[in-house]
Amino acid sequence: MRVTGDQALVKKLNKSIVLDTIRRKGPLSRTDVSERTGLNKATVSNLTTELLEQQLVEETGPGQSSGGRKPLMLLFNAAAGCAVGIELGVTAVKAALTDLRGRILLERSAPLADHDPESAFAAIREVTAPLLEAAPHTPYGLIGIGIGVPGMVDEDGVILYAPNLGWEGVDLKSRLEAEFGVSVVVDNEANAGAAGEREYGAGRHVRHLVYVSAGMGIGSGMIIDGQLYKGAWGYAGETGHMSIESDGRLCSCGSRGCWELYASERAYAYADGLEQAEPARDMPVLTTRELTERASLGDAGTLAMYAEIGRRLGIGITNLVNGFNPEKIVVGGPLTEAKAWIEPAMLAEIAQRALPYHRRELAVSFSELGSRSAALGAAHLAVSQFLGRVRVSL
Numbered sequence: 056m057r058v059t060g061d062q063a064l065v066k067k068l069n070k071s072i073v074l075d076t077i078r079r080k081g082p083l084s085r086t087d088v089s090e091r092t093g094l095n096k097a098t099v100s101n102l103t104t105e106l107l108e109q110q111l112v113e114e115t116g117p118g119q120s121s122g123g124r125k126p127l128m129l130l131f132n133a134a135a136g137c138a139v140g141i142e143l144g145v146t147a148v149k150a151a152l153t154d155l156r157g158r159i160l161l162e163r164s165a166p167l168a169d170h171d172p173e174s175a176f177a178a179i180r181e182v183t184a185p186l187l188e189a190a191p192h193t194p195y196g197l198i199g200i201g202i203g204v205p206g207m208v209d210e211d212g213v214i215l216y217a218p219n220l221g222w223e224g225v226d227l228k229s230r231l232e233a234e235f236g237v238s239v240v241v242d243n244e245a246n247a248g249a250a251g252e253r254e255y256g257a258g259r260h261v262r263h264l265v266y267v268s269a270g271m272g273i274g275s276g277m278i279i280d281g282q283l284y285k286g287a288w289g290y291a292g293e294t295g296h297m298s299i300e301s302d303g304r305l306c307s308c309g310s311r312g313c314w315e316l317y318a319s320e321r322a323y324a325y326a327d328g329l330e331q332a333e334p335a336r337d338m339p340v341l342t343t344r345e346l347t348e349r350a351s352l353g354d355a356g357t358l359a360m361y362a363e364i365g366r367r368l369g370i371g372i373t374n375l376v377n378g379f380n381p382e383k384i385v386v387g388g389p390l391t392e393a394k395a396w397i398e399p400a401m402l403a404e405i406a407q408r409a410l411p412y413h414r415r416e417l418a419v420s421f422s423e424l425g426s427r428s429a430a431l432g433a434a435h436l437a438v439s440q441f442l443g444r445v446r447v448s449l
């Protein structure tokens with residue numbers, strides 16, 4: 056039989072729909088899959104047979120019968136392979152070995168003392184090597200590596216601009232692929248975090264989600280109608296550079312009054328008060344860990360600073376809420392360690408400022424995955440790319 060390209064494409068699409076349905080909603084019977092996808096039973100049955108042969112789906116004991124023989128249930132086989140998710144941060148590199156469902160098998164991290172690409176590459180190798188050694192024996196082995204980076208990434212995975220690392224035009228993807236011999240997905244850290252929260256954390260079942268990552272800057276990952284929104288050229292989400300003060304502090308991006316100067320760890324550099332226009336250069340810049348210790352001891356200056364950071368976070372989030380009308384906002388990143396002192400002022404500001412219709416069914420929460428959202432999300436990006444390559448036989 057001659058098979059046209061269209062038939063192959065349709066089959067591939069149907070197969071990925073069946074696989075995705077089993078992955079997200081399983082255990083399901085073949086009839087359940089047919090009802091949920093609208094594909095006829097014969098098609099589902101054929102595709103399921105292939106997926107079973109490929110070990111991506113497995114059968115478990117009989118489910119509930121609606122009369123007659125009890126059906127066998129289908130489950131996604133999360134143990135068919137494993138993935139590595141990496142977050143390249145400004146101060147540390149974190150990596151996690153996961154199964155295909157984001158269950159963490161092993162984690163490693165290493166401090167990042169120097170920001171040149173060679174040092175970063177060495178740190179990535181240091182955290183990744185032990186994970187690869189410990190990876191269990193699985194049908195597909197290591198299916199890929201995902202990495203979230205603090206900067207703008209183009210469609211080819213080249214890091215165009217990462218101001219906090221001082222990088223321009225670094226092709227991390229090719230380097231890592233040559234080193235590890237698997238396909239590598241590079242994305243912005245906030246996009247990776249958004250994917251992590253949507254897949255495994257506070258954003259599950261949410262179709263319109265804005266993930267705000269607050270650390271040494273602010274970036275956002277926007278999921279619109281279930282899809283990560285990347286903009287025309289992949290640079291969307293640089294919300295840390297929205298101005299919230301028209302003549303405010305001067306930013307390294309060349310603009311003034313950028314959100315991240317007031318509502319991220321960058322605000323710590325303006326320790327004499329948030330009215331200050333220039334950072335206090337001689338001030339030792341304290342870390343979030345040190346400052347949250349002070350806050351927990353009731354230090355008045357630190358408490359006031361966090362309340363103000365919370366208020367400013369709320370102002371920027373209000374702009375995102377009014378602009379995008381999301382169902383849910385998830386705040387993640389290192390600043391969430393200070394959640395207890397930030398959250399009240401942040402929520403009060405959103406309640407006071409956001410438009411009433413936008414606010415009515417809005418949920419605002421902090422990350423469920425804590426500091427792991429970007430690494431887990433990066434692992435998911437690799438898994439998702441792998442599942443997208445699933446073969447069809449005709």
Ligand SMILES: [Zn+2]
Pocket residue numbers: 295296306307308309310311313
């Ligand atoms: Zn800026």
